[in-house]
Amino acid sequence: MDEENHRNIARKPRNISGLSSICALLVVALGIAGCAPSSPRFGNGGKKEASGTKATNHQPRFSSKEAEEETKENDKIVDRKEVEEITSGERDFRKEKNTAIAPLDHSKMMREISKFMGVPYQHGGLSMQGIDCSGYTMIVYKNSVGKSLPRSAHDQYKFGSPVSFNDLKFGDLIFFNTTGEQASHVGIYLGDDLFAHASVSLGVTISSLQSSYYQKRYEGARRIVQ
DSSP: OOHHHHHHHHHSOOOHHHHHHHHHHHHHHHHHHHOOOOOSSSOOTTOOOOTTOOOOSOOOHHHHHHHHHHHHHOOOOOOHHHHHHHHHTSSOGGGSSSOBOTTSOHHHHHHHHHHTTTOOBOTTOEETTEEOHHHHHHHHHHHHTOOOOOSSHHHHTTSSEEEOGGGOOBTOEEEEOSSSSTTOEEEEEEETTEEEEEETTTEEEEEETTSHHHHTTEEEEEEOOO
16 A cells, blocks of 8 residues: 555544444344343243233233143133123022122122123233233222222232132132243132133133143132122
């Protein structure tokens, strides 16, 4: 390189700050695309469910795996006729061994429970277009009892008083570990080992605690209304 060319190159400004900014943006973009933390089992991006979150088409990464396990291991499915009998009021659990909690209006809560039957599961959903498990229990309790519950199943597990499995009554909240995290799923106990919940694979439905899937994932229950 001759001396004149060398002097020309030396006189050109080096836009180091501009290059640094571009590099920084690339690092951030790459981090967003593939470096989100995961939960111990399937992961939901390490983000807690926000209160009042609207339904979206984006599902947490664990949902497909959770739905796959639920479908494969749910060996005690409540048939459609029985679901219709329960939701129509033809079957009254108060006549069975598991009676309703005294202060709780059984009919009013059952109407709220039934209202959402068949609504598809939607993470963060709080409407008839889509709803998740904790959103479902939160709305049912708010509309039937006037009781405000936290938005997430994990936080709902901290409410009320613990209830043993043998003392479950209509209206108790029951919790399951379906993702590797404590109390990641919640439902409402109906009686006769049946409960209503927003299932990842089936949407809002009635399931049996005798199912292998729910038996081995059952964590406990809480009584919200004393």
